[in-house]
Amino acid sequence: MSDPWDGPAGQATRSRGRRVPGQRTAGQGEARPPGGRVVAARGRGGKSSGPVRPMGRGRRLLRTAAMCLSVLVVVTAGAGWWFYQHLNGNIRSFSLDGKGGTEKADAFGRTPINILVMGSDGRTSKTDCKLGGGCSATGVQTGSNADVQMVLHISADRSNATVMSIPRDTMTKVPACKDGESGRSTPGYYGQINSALQYGPACQVATVHQLTGIPVDHFVKLDFSGVVKMSDAVGGVSVCVSDDVYDTYSHLKLSKGTHTLKGVAALEFVRSRHGFGDGSDLGRTVSQHIFLSAMIRKFKSAGTLTDPTAVYRLSDAATKALTVDDGLDSVKKLIALADDVNKVPTRRITFATMQTAPDPADDDRVVVGAGAKALFSTIAEDQPLTTGAGKKSSASSATTKATATATATASAVPASDIAVTVENGTGITGRASAVATALTGRGFGSAGTGNAPSPVTATTLTYGTGQQAAARTVATALGLPAARLRQGPGSGLTLVVGSDWPSGSSYRAASTASPADTSPADTSPADTEAAVSEAHASTADQAKSCAKVSPYKTVTLDGVPMTPAQAYAAARTQPDSDA
Structure with a gap:
């Protein structure tokens, strides 16, 4: 006995008074011609919104690509975050x-x-x-x-x-x-x-x-x-x-x-x-x-x-x-x-x-050489060892010769054997203490601080008999020109900080930045030749x-x-x- 829904050719037929199961009527918004193809879709008010075409192959590819890109972005972002956290986790x-x-x-x-x-x-x-x-x-x-x-x-x-x-x-x-x-x-x-x-x-x-x-x-x-x-x-x-x-x-x-x-x-x-x-x-x-x-x-x-x-x-x-x-x-x-x-x-x-210099107590060890003070000072004062062209910076010939002589003469006097009295002649509170701290930070000893008897314009370093070499070691460390050294009648070393050195721990840097003292020796560029010598x-x-x-x-x-x-x-x- 044949299926009541099938005709002889196996095509769906309509039975009067009955609906084919699952088939929409015209009232459901779609009208189907023979064969069941949708020819129009009804919008609001029952009006047709035009034919609906199948999605093209190009549009399907674009949608697939967009989905893949979204996944790629998410995965990449996750990998980037993992990588960042991984690197941070490596650091000790x-x-x-x-x-x-x-x-x-x-x-x-x-x-x-x-x-x-x-x-x-x-x-x-x-x-x-x-x-x-x-x-x-x-x-x-x-x-x-x-x-x-x-x-x-x-x-x-x-x-x-x-x-x-x-x-x-x-x-x-x-x-x-x-x-x-x-x-x-x-x-x-x-x-x-x-x-x-x-x-x-x-x-x-x-x-x-x-x-x-x-x-x-x-x-x-x-x-x-x-x-x-x-x-x-x-x-x-x-x-x-x-x-x-x-x-x-x-x-x-x-x-x-x-x-x-x-x-x-x-x-x-x-x-x-x-x-x-x-x-x-x-x-x-x-x-x-x-x-x-x-x-x-x-x-x-x-x-x-x-x-x-x-x-x-x-x-x-x-x-x-x-x-x-x-x-x-x-x-x-x-x-x-x-x-x-x-x-x-x-x-x-x-x-x-x-x-460096040989350690007097052990031939296999070394101590800080006198020339190192100029190198330390150059770095501490943020001064370059090269010019913009990449060449070594140079000072005036007078300053270079004075510093070279001081370095050679002072090479036998280590900083640890030198104590300096620092006096403030600037009128600026704390200058003597600041310079004294800079000296002790570079290995020198301290013989005390105080105020100068009266305000002074030019910074000077006075030394006693037989202490010229020690004074030159101090001058080299501070960037103080040899012209500012004075021999006095007493003993020990006394540094009087003048108004030409209002700030910082290097006289050279202060005098270069300030027009307070315009003598050639004081306004010369940093003596990097001394800093890089040996x-x-x-x-x-x-x-x-x-x-x-x-x-x-x-x-x-x-x-x-x-x-x-x-x-x-x-x-x-x-x-x-x-x-």
Whole structure:
């Protein structure tokens, strides 16, 4: 029996008096011709709104694309947020507790930045034990020394920067410190400067601030594995060595010429102290400057900071590699710092090593040299070591000669052996105390402060019999011209601050900024020749500089003393570091 709804041909038929199930009537807004196709749709009031066509293929594609784009935006935003949080989570930070001093803004309200960059020798993880060695008997260790110390100064106007290395073998006073994390503390002592890190990063910062008088607002610390990560992330750093070199202690082995160093090879290069210079830490600072200059050029090179993959590698590696103060404890803050550094042209980034003198008590240690005071003062007073063209700044010949003579004569008188009485002749409350504090911050002693008998216009430094050399040391540290030194009938040193020095801790900076005293010696530019004398100064744009391999027998191979070049020739089976 056939289905009552189907005709012989299987098409739907209408039965009088009945409705086909599910079929709308005309009153329901649609009229169907035979076959059921919709020919019109009724709008309000029963009027037709025109034919309804099927959605075109193009419109379907557009709607699909819009949906995919929306999903992509949501996913990208989520990934970006995850990446940002991931990087922030990598960063480890500590508070400085104000131990590094505070920078002062310039006349336009701009503030310089001073950062202590530290390279730790700590073997506080299995990775660092493997990279640094020395853990075979002790295993993973606690505590570390700051074997690399560099003060990075970025000027208030971001037009120039200075990187000053402090040799790790420098002997100095370490102030009373307590490490908030480990609880280790010290009442203070006289010792090697790099040891202060054992009492926390803030202690190392405080020690550098006390030694140099330079306010240090931030710190950045890397360990062995951090150097490896950073050099890998940047794609390797190109360096040049002047001769074949094999440092049997750091294991650096390179042939004469240019090499691109990554990972462990980069670490071997920056750790090598027996391979370069005289085999001491002084030679190592110079080779480190060459390495950092090349890394800066690589960062600034076309493509490095515009390649998303490279930026990710750098960001991830940097945040994992660095320990910082709480003023740099976020990706946003680190990006702002990187932007400040990026504003400075490479020709105006100056590298220098703090001038030193042999320690009378230990031939293997050094003390601050007299020339270092000029370098400290230049940085503390935010004065550039290069001109706008990237050349070394120069002073008038008279000032240069006077300072050079003072430096040579005063080299045997350390600041710690000199006490100065400071008198205020300006009429400005607190001037004597401010200058006295600046002097003690630079290592000098204090014989008291007070008011001058009467107001004075010109600042003078009076010294007693046999104390001319000491007076010149003080004058060099303060930027006081030799013409302002006077020999008096009494003993000791007395500095009378005149109205020509109304503010600041450097006479040179004040006299340059003020027309109060117009004598040629007082209005000359900063004497940067004294600041960079014997400081192995270089700029970051010097791409052709090669690390000077030591000509001395600074290494041993199979118990035989050799030069690094001789060791390279003898160690034929030892692969090169960049092999």
